[in-house]
Amino acid sequence: MKKILNALFLTLLTVFTFSSCSDVPAPYDILGEGDVPGLTGDGTKENPYNIEAAQQKQDGSIAWVQGYIVGAIENVYDDKGEFAGNKASFTAPFTITSNVLIAESPDETNESKCLPVKIKNGSELSTALNLKDHPENKGGILLIQGELSAGFGKAALINTTAAVFNNKEIGEEQGGEDLDPDNPLGLDTSVAPLVDLSNNFDDVQHQADYSKAGWINKAVKGNRIWQGAIYDPQKYLAASTYGVNSGETAEYWFVTPYFTVNADKQFTFKATVNKYSETMSLKVFFLQMKDGKMERHEISVTGIPTSGTYQWTSDLKVDLSTYAGQNGFVGFQYMAMRGEEVQTYGIDDILYGEGGGEVPGPGEGTELLTNGGFENWADGYPTGWKSVSTASSATLEQSTDKRSGTSSVLVKGDPSSNKRLGSIEMTLKAGTYVFSAYFKAATADKTSARLGYVPIDEAGKPGSYVYDEYVNEITNADWVTKSYTFSLTEEKKICLVVMNPKSPGKDLLIDDASLKTEDGGIVGGGGVDPEPEQGNLVINPGFENWTAALPTAWDNATYNTGITKEASIVHGGNFSVKQDATATNKLQQEITIEGGKTYRISYWYLDNTPNARTRPWIFWVDGTTTLNDHVNDLRPSTYSVDNVEWQQYSKTLLAPATANKLRFEVRTYKEGDNSGFIYFDDFEVVEVKE
8 A cells, every 4th residue: 555655646746747747547557648657667556567677577477567559469361361470550440359569659650669468359358458449549558467478479468367548447456465464364264164075176277266165265475376277187276386586486375165173084185296396395284263363283294296297196194183173274385486497286186074085995896807817818918908009008028926816917118108008999888987906016116007098989099098196106015006986978988098107117017907887887798809900100199209309200390390398288198299370380290101001190189279270281192292182181271270178180091092101290370469389199190901
């Protein structure tokens, strides 16, 4: 309040001292009409950054910026109607509603002296500010809050949420909440305490602030709070230093509803970390209100991860026995000082109740596997454990180091890529299934494992892999077990899979696998062995291996442009390709094929942005000559449509008789403000035998 009053005083002093200046509403509109600020500001609402300061401070932080609306960044199209880029426009009529340009002077026409401001189409900001519908806004003073990050390939203000224009507050301001020193988290003890509680975060939205009735999500330091994260199939809550200036500290709290501690109940959760450093922590507290003031009692939780890349540690126990019979809250405190990289903690599956989050047993009901003990082998594979699809990717060996019987299966590790033991394809009825197995490290090196399954489509192509959490720190001292319960709402063809992850990528022993159900079963009583297909002809199809800045076998820099390695947003494995839309960028590999044979050509892509689009650009090739066969299938005129889910391109085509190669290329094109990205993963070219 003191800062606001100071700003108000300075503004009024300016008005009375310089009679030529127009009145403006204090404390926000610091500029008078025609004024150019002498100070760069500090990014607050009372003292916003000017254009030059905003252009210089492109660090992802949230700040207020002020300037005159002078134009917009418009899309440009060529004679064929194809998108050809962007350009700054300073004169009406305007055609775009998703951005404006602001500058120090209302008459500015030099684009380099302007700051692009992105305003989401359909938002309150866009409705009020866009120049297409409101050309009269040009020349007006805009005070706006957003993220200081690149847009349109230059310094910009993006993710805007609040503004002041024509003396009117628009949108919702980020941060800035005054905390009650006696109750900084806003604990509410006026409600009846719960006896049980849980949250699996199935209701989160990706990278959106999370809210749920009764739960508290609050920033004590920093501009953000806990946000939803969705990386199929995992949905969880994440806190990070994104948007925090280097050297500054973030402190974000997530607090449960009010509940009563019972000595017979357990409180459990699971957690993950990425880019851990000694300047970050995830702590757990029991919170109470005493005499009108919040008290916090730290609970030491064994096993909160301090290493790894988004690997989950399950069944973390919060010991509340000291507080049995008392009422209170459990609070998760994320604290971190921003370093060179963004540091993240994630939490999931919060559960307070009888038994807490104990791992389920091996299941009850009918056993569906006939060789779960890996006793029977043929042609180097355990019977029933060889998928004809890419679900089976590991090198297997029969081992006499077994839990029971005479043998187990050894799944060779590979530090460069995930490897999978896959079952034969089986069509399961709708129902609930429990997949379990025992694990042991094959050597003195610790290893990891992950149970899951993958749907198989009618063409024999694997869909999106569905996994349980990781089992980490597996040693060669003892066999450990894990069970994974999953449900199918309809009849579905699947493969069971056990991943041996590339981190750490050591050899893994598996024995006594089981698949049980009480209400499902195998359609027809068993799996069907389809005719084997030739393996995937694409080299490094999942982009697990990289050489410098490019993925192995996709390393011709002329035809692989605008790409970076992506570890967070993937369809399968550990990595995907992230491609920007700053130009028509390509991703290409030429593959040797045989003319006259039929091939299935497929890949997965994620277009979850209005600011980039993609399509395939594939050719059959005869020597060095491209062929025009299947032009509509391989080079369609249509582009991708935005979707929050991964989408698959898949075509099964007969190669021309003269073709000896397939030029497998996909492209990312400019769209909107060109700030978006397309993600690619799991490419495939497989011969299909009729």
